[in-house]
Amino acid sequence: MNSVQNKRILIFLLASIGLIAFPHINHIPKAVFAFFYLLLSWRFIGIWKQNWLPNKSVIFFLTVCGLALLYSQYHGVFGRDAGTRLFVTALALKLLEIKSERDLYLITYLAFIVAASQFLYEQSLLMAAYILFVCSILLATLVCLNSTKPQPFLALKTAGIILVQAIPMAVILFILFPRVEAPKWMLFNEKHQAKAGLSDSMEPGSISDLGMSDELVFRVKFTGALPPPAQRYWRGPVLSYTDGKKWTQVKDLRFRPFLNKPVFTGSSYQYTLLMEPQDKNWVFALEMPADYALPLSQNANYQLVTLDNPDKRTEYKITSYPGYNTGTITRAEYKDATQLPGDPSDKIKQLVKQLHGFDSTSDYFINELLNHFRKEDFHYTLTPPLMEENPLETFLFETRYGFCSHYAAAFVYLLRVANIPARVVTGYQGGELNNVGNFLEIRQADAHAWAEVWLENKGWVRFDPTAAIAPERIERNINIDQLMPGGVINYMPTDAAQAAFNWLKQSRQLWSNIDYHWQRWVINYDNKNQSGFLSSLGITDIKAMLYWMVGSIGLITALLSWLLLYQKQQAIDPVVRLYNRFCQKIAKRGLLRGPCEGAKDFAGRVKIKLPEKATLIDQITDLFIKLHYGKNPTPDDFKLFKKRVKSFKI
Structure with missing residues (x-):
């Protein structure tokens, strides 16, 4: 070279x-x-x-x-x-x-x-x-x-x-080919960079930080009809303990037994949830999850967690019911759901008294509290003012600007002051519908916090104080593309027909649909999915799988071999094709070219039998050698070669 x-x-x-x-x-x-x-x-x-x-x-x-x-x-x-x-x-x-x-x-x-x-x-x-x-x-x-x-x-x-x-x-x-997954002892633990997402604690501003992120969290494909936007609550960590500023989960949650399994009513929703890789082992199911399979399990706060590695994209099949009754409350739940960091201030007590929290039923006080948020000068914003000292009182009596975490925390705290069991639930609310693939996409911007209150004969009931301030947040998704720090919150248009004409949006949804199926059927094609897919084709054991694999490979090999040989036979050099025509003309006189006979040797033998054609035979032979074996043949050489072969007559 x-x-x-x-x-x-x-x-x-x-x-x-x-x-x-x-x-x-x-x-x-x-x-x-x-x-x-x-x-x-x-x-x-x-x-x-x-x-x-x-x-x-x-x-x-x-x-x-x-x-x-x-x-x-x-x-x-x-x-x-x-x-x-x-x-x-x-x-x-x-x-x-x-x-x-x-x-x-x-x-x-x-x-x-x-x-x-x-x-x-x-x-x-x-x-x-x-x-x-x-x-x-x-x-x-x-x-x-x-x-x-x-x-x-x-x-x-x-x-x-x-x-x-x-x-x-x-x-x-x-x-x-059999999917073989590496045993856990062969996997090396990596120190990954922390992924943005929900935390196991909540304090003012912690969820609003995610409000402008379009990072995908999970996608959901429903078997039948989609739930209405007001029912799209994707349950995550339940936060019961507070120090007055931060809300966290209670300890040893895995070892707390359920008192009663929820009683489900009404119609159910069956769906396939594709979780993106994350740091936590949480799976955000539609409230309230009823049927699921391993590796999923449910803790005492009805939150789904996975036993598998959460750092890989995983698919789960879940059934949820929007109507449910969790039954009675345990002593541990009651203690956690009424915990306060200390004696409430006089201003807090006065507000609870004003709203009849001490002298009325739980239902009445909850309605009064929601009306208070709705009628007073409270505002919903992604960028609430900084509240370092006494954030709860500062929010309730001074700024009155807050995100969902502010409203959920204030709502639960005031209920506890009235000795009503309540806790904060974090997760996601809503989700954008991909019209091309007919599935929901839930992003970090959909992060949300709401309240859960225990009521007699009803069990734990969801209340969302944010809906009292900004009902459009529940019915419509935040438009991340038009979101600016400190600016006005814009929501997705309600006119689906108008949105359908947005070619940019449709192109993005088309690509998202392609990526969704790529992740489901290619990236997530593990041993479990392979077994399910092959079983649907009637391939139920390893022996049948190997037979199919060997047979398919043999068939493809034979087909490719035939195509390659056929193409090789058809793709004859035009120079060789013309020379073969020249040889065929000479063959009419009984002069056949041998399989291994060179062009020069063949020409010498033919000239003895056809001396009158010797000059033309030499010209054709020399041009063939130059065109077929030479380094610098020209188009004119080929034209002359073609002319000489055509003029050769026997």
Whole structure:
């Protein structure tokens, strides 16, 4: 391979490696990322300035620097992050010592590993398409390395054909090959960056911080009709303990037994919930979850939690009832739901007395309290004023500007002052309907807090004081695209027909629908989903699965082999086709060309029998050799060759 071809392949290979490593900008430390591209740029310059390339001593020094950099950025040698950074650094160092074709092969295979490591961080459809693209470039590099005349663009075409031919086999193996999940002892714990989302505690402003985030939390596909917006409460942590400012869950919740299982009434909703990866093991079910399967379980506050790793996208099938009665209250629940951080202030007591909290029924006081929020000068906002000291009293008697967490906390606190069991429930409310896929998308901006009050003969009942202040928050989703810090809260339009003409919104929903099915049927195709899918096809055991897999692979192999052979037979060089026509004309005189007979030898034998055609035979033979075996044939040569063959008569 000459130097010009080497340069062409090196440029092609280095460019593809730069594309492969680029998505890791969000996964590896900036120092490691800069170190990689510094060495990559150095090797690019070395294509034209070979004397600028480092010697062995400098490469050894750079290796020590790379190892020191890795150690300073990550104290460990196992796990996803450590392995990815190690491979990226090793790839960069290997680029500086390319001396032979073997090094090019080694770098290409190492680049494949770095490309595959992207899926350890992100499994979106866009990332899959991007990695497929860069891997096709790497495959084209291998094609160039095995070509006598490397041409990158033709190699890309060849690589694309190879990938297309491999797709049927890949699909069969994906569907039928047994899904083997790594045992838990083989999984290395990573220190992930904290994900934004609901916390296990609540204080003023903690939920409003999520109000402007469009980060996806989960998606829900209902079997039948969707619940109305006012019933779309997705239950999360229940907060019963307060110190006057912060609300938290009670301890040892897992060990508290239920007194009674809820009695469900009315119609149910069956749905499939696809949770995005998160730090907590919470699953936000529609109130109130009734039927679910392992790995889900329910704690004493009716919140669903999963026993599986929450840091991966998981799908759950759940049935919920909007109508329910939880029955009597336990002593532990009553104690938690009436806890106060201290003696209420006189202003608080006066307000409760004014609203007949001490001398009326629970229902009457709740209605009076909701009317108080509704009729007084209270306002709903994502950016309430800062309330450091006595936030509850400051909100109730001074600012009167708050988010759902302020209203829920104030509502529950005032009920407890009246000795009515109440607690705060956090989760999500609402969800945007994807009209293309007919499923709900719940985002961080839908984070919400409401109250739960225990009433005689009714059990725990949901009350949402935010609905008294801003009923549109419950009926309509916040329009995140038009949301500005400190600005007016805008809601999604109620006219579905008008929204349907918004092409930008429809395009986004179309892509979201594609991504939803990609996540469900490809990324989440684990052992459980594979068993369910194959069972629906009548494949119920491993033996049948293997038979189907071997049979399908054999069928595809036979089909591809036939197509390749058929194409090879059809794709005859036009020069060869014309020469075969010339040979067929001579065959009429009984002169057949032997299977291994060269064109020159055949011409010499024919000229003995046809001396009058010797000049034309030599012209045709010389043109054929030049066109078929020569280095620089011209279009004029082909035209002349075609003319001579046509003029040859027997």
